[in-house]
Amino acid sequence: EELAPPQKVVIFASPGAGHLIPLVELARRLAVDQSLAVTVVTLTGMSNPATDAAVLSSLPASVATAALPAVSLDDLPPDIGFGTLMFELVRRSLPHLRALMLGPSSGPVTALVCDFFGTSALPLAAELGVQGYVFFPNSFALISIMRHIVELHGDAAPGEYRDLPDPLPLSGGPVLRHADLPDGFRDRTDPVYAYLVEEARRYGRADGFLVNSFEELEIAMAEKFKRHAEGGAFPPVYPVGPFVRPSSGEESDESACLEWLDRQPEDSVVYVSFGTGGALSVEQTAELAAGLETSGHRFLWVVRMPSLDGNPCALATIPGAEDNPLAWLPEGFLERTRGRGLAVAAWAPQVRVLSHPATAAFVSHCGWNSALESVAAGVPMVAWPLYAEQKTNAAILNEVTGVALRPAAYGDGLVAREEIAAAVRELMEGEKGSAARSRARELREAAARAWSPEGSSRRALGDVAGRWKAAVVDGNGRIG
Numbered sequence: 001e002e003l004a005p006p007q008k009v010v011i012f013a014s015p016g017a018g019h020l021i022p023l024v025e026l027a028r029r030l031a032v033d034q035s036l037a038v039t040v041v042t043l044t045g046m047s048n049p050a051t052d053a054a055v056l057s058s059l060p061a062s063v064a065t066a067a068l069p070a071v072s073l074d075d076l077p078p079d080i081g082f083g084t085l086m087f088e089l090v091r092r093s094l095p096h097l098r099a100l101m102l103g104p105s106s107g108p109v110t111a112l113v114c115d116f117f118g119t120s121a122l123p124l125a126a127e128l129g130v131q132g133y134v135f136f137p138n139s140f141a142l143i144s145i146m147r148h149i150v151e152l153h154g155d156a157a158p159g160e161y162r163d164l165p166d167p168l169p170l171s172g173g174p175v176l177r178h179a180d181l182p183d184g185f186r187d188r189t190d191p192v193y194a195y196l197v198e199e200a201r202r203y204g205r206a207d208g209f210l211v212n213s214f215e216e217l218e219i220a221m222a223e224k225f226k227r228h229a230e231g232g233a234f235p236p237v238y239p240v241g242p243f244v245r246p247s248s249g250e251e252s253d254e255s256a257c258l259e260w261l262d263r264q265p266e267d268s269v270v271y272v273s274f275g276t277g278g279a280l281s282v283e284q285t286a287e288l289a290a291g292l293e294t295s296g297h298r299f300l301w302v303v304r305m306p307s308l309d310g311n312p313c314a315l316a317t318i319p320g321a322e323d324n325p326l327a328w329l330p331e332g333f334l335e336r337t338r339g340r341g342l343a344v345a346a347w348a349p350q351v352r353v354l355s356h357p358a359t360a361a362f363v364s365h366c367g368w369n370s371a372l373e374s375v376a377a378g379v380p381m382v383a384w385p386l387y388a389e390q391k392t393n394a395a396i397l398n399e400v401t402g403v404a405l406r407p408a409a410y411g412d413g414l415v416a417r418e419e420i421a422a423a424v425r426e427l428m429e430g431e432k433g434s435a436a437r438s439r440a441r442e443l444r445e446a447a448a449r450a451w452s453p454e455g456s457s458r459r460a461l462g463d464v465a466g467r468w469k470a471a472v473v474d475g476n477g478r479i480g
């Protein structure tokens, strides 16, 4: 008797390394731990192909990948905003996804997993008779904020966040200042607003959610969503995080960074990075340099090309080969800090840096992956959010989880050198810093427990995979 081919799961990734990194981790665990056949589907445009390729190269050989062909976005106004472009890119790529899933097959597709920005693919899952899941690459709290945006747009009470009290208590989450809402959520006239409402409306149609968080990180929120699911108010949300890339030895060209860390005392280095898209102005770069210099602490700073147009998000900018971010540092800075500071251009092997014994603290833009990597490594943070939902993440990390300090001065204006030095010193030496450091140690243990053999996240992913394996595929979902 012939063995049935393994059931297939199609993972549909939104653009950007911040999306692809946890999805690759999801794919790896589904393939290796759950023996499912997995295909990771990526979009073309709006992400750096070299970074995508590097991220995808860490997939086990058994995981298939497919890149959908490019679609035109030329008709959209140039100032329409990054989020809107993402939603449109996904929407316009759906016919290609459909063609791929209907292509010649070696086995039935049991589930389509889409990402934030990608839920316009859920109706396709329904049409093909496959289960439609959402991988939510962020917190429970952000799902809650998304649910809220739909309630505000109910027929009975057409409103918007702007009409709500400021700050807004989010049951089970942080007390959220409106200024900390994700970009695009505050104002209905923002072009992305309608897309967000639509995205959130589709959530109710998903068969389930996987969220890149874990029970002990957001205890009250996790409970709240359990009750929602039991009451049928929202699909089940399975906390399966933290998904942190295992540190591989492959990033050898970046080992200069790690060799330097090897020479530093234990728990002495402040790691500074703003993720794959964060860009500071030239003036802010100079202030940060001066702040690190006056803090007196050791530092490892990933310097990216400065923003010349005031936009803190450079995700869509692909750096030229001749770009040298270090050339934008203040005169003499590298010489004066030689020995106790290292500035590296553009990229560091962050997971390995954070788990290095010399690393003590992280000045972070609070991208959710970075936050989880820091938590998993037991490293406390100074929150320096720049764009997208980073301010919301900073509020969660500060108020709910207690692993980050959030200096008041880190608002939208220039952060002065004195403020930077003071925040670094507080985190490294102060009383508030001490509380954040001990919370970080506790959460490191909790993160490890979540993925221990009987841990909550491991069990949750096993449950979901079990559902997928048990599904009788009666649609015509097929993938080549």
Ligand code: UDP
Binding pocket: 016, 017, 018, 019, 021, 273, 274, 275, 276, 277, 278, 302, 346, 347, 348, 349, 350, 351, 366, 367, 368, 369, 370, 371, 373
């Ligand atoms: N990253 C890295 N080296 C860098 C910058 C980023 O390895 O120099 C990785 C980081 O470890 C994380 C991801 O890129 O996994 C960034 O995702 P995050 O959600 O933190 O922020 P985003 O880049 O999406 O703003």
